[in-house]
Amino acid sequence: MNYETHFASDALGGMDADDARAIKRRRIIIAAVVILALVAIASWVAIRGQGAAAPVEVGVQVPVVTVVTPGRSTVDRTVTTTGSLGARIDMPVGVVGEGGQVTRVLVQPGDWVTEGQVLAVLERSVQSEQVRSLAAQVEVARADAKLAQAQLDRAKSLVGRGFISQADIDQRTATRDAAAARVNVAIAQLGEQRARTGRLDIRAPAAGLVLTRTVEPGQIVGSGSGVLFRMAKGGEMEMRAQVSEGDLQTLRVGNRAMVTPVGGKDSFAGQVWQVSPVIDPQNRQGIARIAIPYNPALRPGGFASASMISGSGTAPLLPESAVQSDPKGSFVYIVDAKNMVQRRDVTVGQVSDAGVAVTSGITGSEKIVTSAGAFLTPGQKVKPELLKAT
Template identity: 55%
Template sequence: MNYETTIDASTAHPHADGEPQGPASTRRLWIIGALIAAALVGVWFLMHRGDTTAAGEGQAAQAQVVTVVVPGTTTIARNITASGTIAARREMPVGVAGEGGQIVQVLVDAGDWVKAGQVLAVIDRSVQSQQIASQSANVEVAAADARLAQANLDRALKLVERGFISKADVDRLTATRDAAAARVRVARASLGELGARAARLNIVAPAAGLVLTRAAEPGQIVSPGTGVLFSMARDGQMEMQARLSEGDLAQLAVGAIAQVTPVGSAQTWTGQVWQLSPTIDQTSREGIARIALAYDNALRPGGFATANLTAGTVTAPLLPESAILSDEKGSYVYVIDSDDKAVRRPVKTGEVSARGIAVIEGLSGRERVVLRAGGFLNPGDKVRPVVQK
């Protein structure tokens, strides 16, 4: 039996180096290449590991050093500064109470202290004096008529007992006596009226106090329509009328302490708010706080002054001005978080004093707040915080 054999050329001829080519040989080449590549990567990593560490240390070294502070909380007096004028606490205008006339004498001047009822000026009363004298004579005439009427009645009563005068005559004499007595009372009342009118020609102080202004001079003709001749401060009490905005006025209460300094004076007077304006001016949107002041000759009504009022206290973190930044979005600070990164924190500021600025909203006082150089930071910047002691 004959067999025919077919031989594949790829298996029949050997490779040039004496080794046959096949699937097993190709797989072996791939494995050898992978091992060589892994070895090269390992060698590169070992060679550059020091450079990577140095780069990390360099980046840390480039982090900005910032000074931070943990402010805590402080009890701060809330102060309000206002301006206004000095005035009499109770100003009393004094004018002509009577019919007026010509002033013949002025007895006081501005700056004098007077008592209640003290005469300030005297108006000519020559005509009134003559009227009083005439009426006094009328009183005497009426009194004489009354005495005569009484005597006639007494005689008539004696004659009635004897039957010489009728009862009707007695009644007529009694009426005459009563009419005469009434005329006496009328005359005396008229005399009293003239005396009261003459007394009103004296311009007197309505209460004890300090004379502030004088607008009366001897020879001047005055009448009830003349206006104010003297102005007085009752008991010499003064006040400052401080003008405040609606918001500031709402923070004050009656009894608040104020330090008042007149313009041009280095001296400060301590006063107390005794009245807050119940209304707000619709134009200026301001109200008035009236601050009571004790009398002092350096406090001149009409003068300008400034007042520093204490409107209670507030407990809040206190920061220096350098720590608080602002832009179109409002005031803010930079707070350093646990990863030493800068975080922008919006805040609301309150009282400003020589010790710093109170932060009434946005901080609890336990944060690390950037004290300076906040303007060079951006949110998320890595920093090296140094706590100020």
């Protein structure tokens, strides 16, 4: 027995070489079988996993969504802006005459007055005496004229007897005419003084609403005193709306508008009565003046927002719930012919109680998802239920 045979025999506990080789082959076969079994198990698990995924996909419920085909509706084009409130015709009232000391102020801000109504009275003691003096001079002139007329009449009765010449008649006629002229002069002077005295009453130039008062009894006023009262003619108000250059081109006199004062919930109907013919070169804006009937909630100097109708057109009209928005802008979800959800970017126009007008992005013939858009994703399969557009 050689060295190798002796070693193998020792290792296998005394087995011979043939037995050792047989055991080694069995071990190799067992290892190969185990490896094949593991590969088969792995393949079976993979096939089972793929086979299980398909039933799960089939078993998922397709969401039902309500869609609408809006078509195209007639909608108003509007211009929304802000501006300040004021009197449509602002009337400043000051001293017309020579002025003086204010003795009485007869109105307060918020009072309604008629045309010519006295707002304040100035002291007039000197002027009253001048009026009485001139009135007396009128009486003197009338008496002189009456006397001259009587003398002329007597002279005419004597001229036929030859006691009075025609020259005397002409002289007495001239005297009578001069006396009558002096009467007219006196009357005119009296009228002038009465007018001057009347101008000491500060009167309303037209019927309207008193807005402000800056005069008190005892104050000395004159032609340089500035505005003592400010009035709104007829109580009519307006909003001076700041409108962009582009929007101003679409506005016309007579366009309807709704004005909402800041801090208030009520809106007031008005109409554009003047569109600015110029554009401010600094801010590229113009003024649209909106006439509004008087209301206590409309306070001159206040701030307001306005929505002006600048025309009409046709556009798809959607419920507000159908329009979504994200950092990229506004969009809607449409359902295509394969019932797959697709995103469509849109431009939103006028928003009203009737819905949201879409100015671009859709034609109105698409199936638009009206609700649950926030839970959908592009490419998702859905089951649409058509809702008839109203």
